[in-house]
Amino acid sequence: MDRQLTSRARLLKAGRRPYNRAVPSAEIAYLFRHAVLRDAAYQLQLPGDRARLHALALEATEACFGGRPPEPLPMSGTGSGRYQSHPIDARANDLATHAGLARKGLIGAAESQLAEMEAVLRHYLRRAAEHTESHFRIEASEVLWRELASLTTGAERGEVLRRAGFAARKAGRSAESERLFGESLAAFREAGDRKREGMALADRAGLSWDLGRREQADRDWEAALTLIRTSGDRRATGVALGQFATFLKETGQVDRAERTSEEALAIHREVADRRSEGIALGNLANLYLETGRVEKAERTYEAALAIHREVRNRRFEGVAIGNLANLCSETGRLERAEVLHEQALSIHREVGNRRSEGVALSNLGSLFVATGRTEPAERTFELALSASRDMGDRRSEGITLANLAYLFQETGRNPQAERALEQALSLQRAIGDRRTEGAVLGNLAGVYRETGRTKQAVGAFEHAIAIHRAVGNRRFEGIHLCDYAQVLIVEGRVEEAHRAFRTGAAILREVGDFKTLETKTSALRDSCSKAGVPPLEDARDSAPE
Template sequence: MQARDISGGVHLHQRGSVPRTPRQLPGSAAGFVNRRQELKALNTALASGGHPLTVVVGTAGVGKTSLVLRWAHDIRDRFPDGQLYVNLRGYDPGLPITPSRALESFLSALGIPRTEIPSGTDERSALYRSLLAGRRMLVVLDNAATVPQIRPLLPGTPESLVLATSRNRLSGLVARDGAHRITLGLLNEPDAIELLGKVAGGHRPKQDVTRFPELARLCARLPLALSIAAERVASHPWMTLDDLISELHSETARWTALTAEEGEETDAVHTVFSWSYRALPTAAARLFRTLALHPGPDFGSRAATALAPAEPGEVQHWLDILTGAHLLEQHARDRYQFHDLLWSFAMDQARREEAPESRRVLSQRVLLWYLRTADQAQKWINPNEPRVTLDPPDDAPEPIAFDSYAEAVGWYDLERGNLVTATRSAAAAGLLDIAWRLAIVLRAMHMRFNQFDDWITTADLGLKAARRSGNRPAEAELLESLGMAYAQSHDLPRGAEHHQAALEIRRELGDRTGEALSLNDLGLLHLRSHQLNEAKHMLEQARALFDDLQDASWTPVVTANLAEVLAELQQYTTAEDLIHSALASFRAAADAGGEGNALRLLSLSRRGRGDAAGALNAAESAVAISFQHRNQMWEGYWLLELGHAQHLAGSPDDALATYDRAALLQRRIGDRVREALAWKHAADVHHGQGRHDRATELHTRAAEVFQNLGTHWPHATTLACLAEAQYAGGRHASAQDTSTEALRLLAPFTDPTAQAVKARIRALG
């Protein structure tokens, strides 16, 4: 494991574990009424067995989610393998939930550890379909905006049922995917009156029921507006219903005077919102409107406290008032969210009632809270990464102080989407110092879990903020962050471009530690590209700088990286001297990851010298460390070296089992290059055992991956091995074509290993 080249957390997932049975359905709405025709249509579609995908569509606030959740709870026993639920937030003010993010949530609920979830959407979707194949599961996709948001979340087999809700008609799902569509309209008058009676009837005199039809009309028979109005009526039993309706009439007039003509439903919704809002206590009303300034779609009470400077107990009391008035929804323990219509209303009130400077200060407070709490999480999640100086103002909200790694990771999981949005919001608001600092802090966590999309997004936002603020050190740090993200996601040219830019800035600034770090990163990137002389040059410079700086933590890391390059150049004696030096330092520092990586390198060098027993011993010791720490990121990488040592030691069956395990782990992690390397090396074993067809199959599969990713060295060497397998299997013409392409790709490489590969190909004739 090269420094900053692989990251991964410890987890306790056991091999062969049984997938979990998730129970993710939220509770059904208490005020649900009737919808008999729609429920009958849903039951008919289920009984027919011909519609494993049903979409419920209709206008905002009409009760789509309430209907789907009520029916889902009614039928959940028919799906014994569990229920999955995601709010896709297709109409929220921020960005919708991407299919990739939704799949990550589903895979986690199905028991896949974070470090084993692939990084790409296609790979996540394929794993998701594999896990659901043959299982009877209920999948609810709430608030979808588009067909592309839904398609990757569809199971591949018909045993499961998918329910989706949307304001759009989703015609593509009906036409192409055979979805059954149910359109939900407004409640009829009797049902609207029944809903009012369910919530408010027990709190009003019997004669008030005669006025419910007028109240239903004022609410346009829209369930969202009816629920809020009913709660208002129920919570003011001392006021006559005539007075309450008169208030609502007055609010209608006020709203009409303030807004353009938007249609009966929109007018009714806003009128009811205003009516309920003006009845709130002053402090609760201010919290309601300032919560619209929160950067993400949902939040906890600590984030709310950052927006409403007060004691946590007071803020919790106000949150309870808002949820009781149906102006805010509590969807999980200490997690709150707006209906998107209510968010729009709250933001409108914030703009009307809070001065621009007040809104700016409040936004800054909540963004500072995210920055400081993320910094606290970094201390647990990735403590070896450099910390950022925060310099918060004296009145900045206090962050969460985590007591364990698990607490910090739990917070990161919960807030990851908000952290991306917070970075974007800070940049958009001109709070540039918060934006670039947050991007640097988040790198330490994103890199730990290979969250490349979030990593690249936040780093790019931070880089632009650093440039706008003229902060050159921060600019260099974020260029390096992007270089690491691109390199680790196998976009090597873009990685090199960003690392080189960071190096140039650090040299201009005289930042010797930063210069050494950039040189190390460039050296690793050249090593990935098999540009060994360039890698050696960069790493020698980095090591000399760290030696001069007497940096005890980075010197052994760079020493090990340089040793790997020397071993690849077949300079084994010098490489092993460096490996033993680094190994001693890692052991003295109790750095298990560094120790295991050094043992991997020792096996690599010993193999090069033909010492099969010594290589096997070192590789087994490395893998044992990964087992001790239950770290499958380490295990997946170091197993590749163990397979090589087993093959050299004359244990082909053991080597095949090891490569198979390595491929499985790399697939779960989402590292397509190392998964393909496991296939390639397994193919080498099959070729050596005379199974040339199997070798050809695996080499071909690996070569396709390398070609698609543009990784020229492994592509070239795999084609060379493929040509040998084809030739041995009697496919001489194919072998000739493959050899020609392999030699073309190998032309730029001149190191001893490359020369040996070229000689083998030419020997085929």
């Protein structure tokens, strides 16, 4: 029985309708009987006849698509390149099944026949794995890569296992990912493929970072870059440096991250790798934004977006548009930000990028909060959490929980806000994300302040501000210094409050976040009024004209 009908029969047996519209019971009964009869007819065939039927189905399907697609370059070879799609790929999983069942019926046949059908099986397993991966069906791609690994040897097997490990990591299956990366490294070492050993080490470094194993990640990155550089493959070196720059930024090594990003960008231009150049520009723009260079960040996002459109990289086009939307939000251009967020969300859904869909929904929810639309904001945050949890994306889940906590604060639900922030803080500490940990901790300090726990608030703000300075997060340093000033007013530490607010306000002006500055200025005036303290000079002069 073919897979589509089997799936359909399962739906019927489970009492669920495979259509959204109402289906008459007579039609259900007919479909069920048809499925059972087809399955019975199939099972009555002799094994050899069934194998020939599968081979015939394989041939007939290939003929419908103009024949078998060309054999791709070996995955372990130099210049193996990116996945080149073919119309037949939507059926590649079915064709792999036909090839596998046809091969089983060839037991005892000539070696050449067995080898030929096994090659067909490998061909379609690879196409199916790459197709599902490109459509963000991560768990399905992991299964297919692992099945392909059982049919490959040497460096080829190492590369297939690396791809399976990467899929397992994306799906949040950390233990399985670690095991697969270990097997991949062993295969590359046995085959003497130093470059791909370095690539596998880089992937394992990313997993170690996810798991909060900072020292292991540092060691793996150092070894990975040495191996990839010494291989002489400039394109691979540029890609690895770009990934390493992101790791450096996330661990607070901002200056080194910028230098590494610029080195990666120079290599991409040297080898005319436009796709990687666009990605590197987007990452560099993120760094500019997070260190307060707003105008430079906007220009760099626009340059990245132009390249993504030129090379038709829809996935990263959506990511770049979303990042540009965040910049517009942070600089008070909320109408444009909303339009851009909707564009990004549409692209993520078009290409099936569920992970980025969750991020875009969270950002859109924050924009709804900023514009006073609390009910749609809460619904949007719930959708974002669902997407992040489906993908095992703990970092994005934590960020969305923090955004949801802010909504709870704005609507007077401080206990819910505190619980959400504690969950978010636990997630970020578990994966070692210092930048987001600082932001969440500062927000939790705000809840302590609003619920009268000023001593706890002071300690949490000081800890958060120290993290912001360590990782170079200028915008949140400014925000939380201004919030810290309000707590100091309540504590009667007026001069310290003056210094904190003045420093925070200067940072917010520097990064161009005048809307937040205006909000913080108004909040400080209220705090001064309640405490019977004259308004601070900086609070009177901070709002933009």
